[in-house]
Amino acid sequence: MAITSANQLELLQTAEAVAREKMIDPELVIEAMEDSLARAAKSRYGAEMDIRVKIDRRNGNATFTRVRTVVADDEVENYQAQLTVEQARPYLDEPKVGDEITDQVPPVELGRIAAQSAKQVILQRVREAERDRQYEEFKDRAGTIINGIVKREEYGNIIVDVGRGEAILRRNEKIGRESYRPNDRIRAYVKDVRRENRGPQIFLSRTDPQFMAELFKMEVPEIYDGVIEIKAVARDPGSRAKIAVISYDNSIDPVGACVGMRGSRVQAVVGELQGEKIDIIPWNEDQATFLVNALQPAEVSKVVFDEEANKIEVVVPEEQLSLAIGRRGQNVRLASQLTGLDIDILTDEEESKRRQAEFNARTGLFMEALDLDEFFAQLLVAEGFTTLDEVAYVDQDELLSIEGVDEGTAEELQARARDVLEAKNKAALAAARELGAEDSLIEFDGLTPQMVEALAKDGVKTLEDFATCADWELAGGWTTVNGQRVKDEGLLEPFEVTLEEAQTLVMTARVSLGWVDPAELETEEEPVEDEIDDEETGA
Secondary structure, three states, rough: HHHHHOHHHHHHHHHHHHHHOOOOOOOHHHHHHHHHHHHHHHHHHHOOOEEEEEOOOHHHHHHHEEEEEEHHHHOOOOOOEOOOOOHHHHOOOOOOOOOEEEEOOOOOOOOOOOOOOOOOHHHHHHHHHHHHHHHHHHHHHHOOEEEEEEEEEOOOOOEEOOOOOOOEHHHHOOOOOOOOOOOOEEEEEEEEEEEEEEEEEEEEOOOOOHHHHHHHHHHHHHHHOOOEEEEEEEEEEEEEEEEEEEEEOOOOOHHHHHHHHHHHHHHHHHHHHOOOOEEEEOOOOHHHHHHHHHHOOOOOOOOEEEEEOEEEEEEEEEHOOOOOOOHHHHHHHHHHHHOOOOEEEEHHHHHHHHHHHHHHHHHHHHHHHHHHHHHHHHHHHHHOOOHHHHHHHHHHHHOOOOOOOOOOHHHHHHHHHHHHHHHHHHHHHHHHHOOOOOOOHHHHOOOOOOOOHHHHHHHOHHHHHHOOHHHHHHHHHHEEOOOOEEEEEOOOOOHOHHHHHHHHHHHHHHHHOOOOOHHHHHHHHHHHHHHHHHHHHHO
16 A cells, blocks of 8 residues: 555654654654654665655655765765765765765655564554653652552452553562452552563552651641651561651640541541551650650660660669560561660669669779779768770879779879789780781771781781771671561770771771871862851851
8 A cells, every 4th residue: 555545644643643642742653653664664675775755744645865974085974875975976965074965866656564563563662751751750659649440359469540551569578468349449559660671660659658658738727838747767667666756846646636636537547458457656856865755655764875886775663574575576676666766675674683783794804904802892882983095094093083992002003903904915915916917907096906906817017908997897786687687796896996097097097098088088078068167158
């Protein structure tokens, strides 16, 4: 069938019909038709030719043209689609590289195979346009709640019709043992939208903590308006959840606003979450206070916070222990997720035993190292001394403030402590050398002999080895694995080296080795200082 003999307006009518059906731009369909006709023409005139087709948007008339491009003499690769400047002179007055010469060619006959090929090209382009349209429509809806209708179930995953596309609710994103039948209505959280070869993939979730946060935003106008903010959410989907809220209006109680009149607002969320029990907690900037709130309904006696390890110890009465931990550890686990802290729960009795054990251990240290009787050693511990270094290098006035300690006793205590420390340093230094530690590491300022020994035991024997260490390898840290915080032991952690101190030591080593230019470090710090100056001067 020749294009010229066909009803050319049918091209435009077909393009309009396909565009309406697929909800895409008719221009994309016409461009796909032009591409398919051009491919059919190439199969007729030769694949090496550059054949282009233009369909008139008013009358549907298709024009076939052959295009040849002017290139440099030594760049001609395709004689059917390229020609030199000299060869182009009969066609152009002053040809130059980059010019194009177009010649109209007769329309092609579309045989059965060519027509089928053209149809496939058009369908492929339409599918691509449809996928792009779906992705553009849904990419900005990630992080919101969407309503849909269940279409079918595949291997436990639910396929949901969300209007102009399909979404998937995976088996592990369903609450408990939820089951759905075709045509059931479903509400879910758009967790992710990805562009993939088979089209945009829309992933839904009903277990994500933000699903509950978005439900509260829909039920509580104050949250939607920004008067109340949800600061943190922790969920055990289908069982229990904790949500921390804060009000920026002193006249509005954030917990009461989320609960609603007779619990109407929170019950609406609970109903959508299959009866999940929700604890609404007032958020507080003070982490200890926030944690006490997060462990409700348990009562807390005392909180001990270790900022360096981002860990917290909570002491509760014996009768409150099971309530604080919760069924299968649920309460403390949710409180940990909500606060982002590692929580250890102790009873009053356990904490007392631990403190007594620490007291006895320090007492024993002073008795053995300083050759003191038990009473005097206990006196030192009671006054807050915990290590030999503190006794050896503390200001003498602090020792003199202890009842019964005179100047001579204080001097003797410090002399004994320094002798013990010096002996330990010599032993550690000898052990480090025995392990192969080199002078470059031993003499590095900031490392004690015990630190050098610990490093040498782990294979860090030169300053170059030390300079390649990461700060967390030295000071330790925490890693989240499968939602659980796991401790990374640091080589120098027993010596209470902080992360900042480790960073300084490693950077100093790199500078001394010439790996880092000190001027570059100063340059990096200057903008920060400038910003501070600007803030102070109001610039």
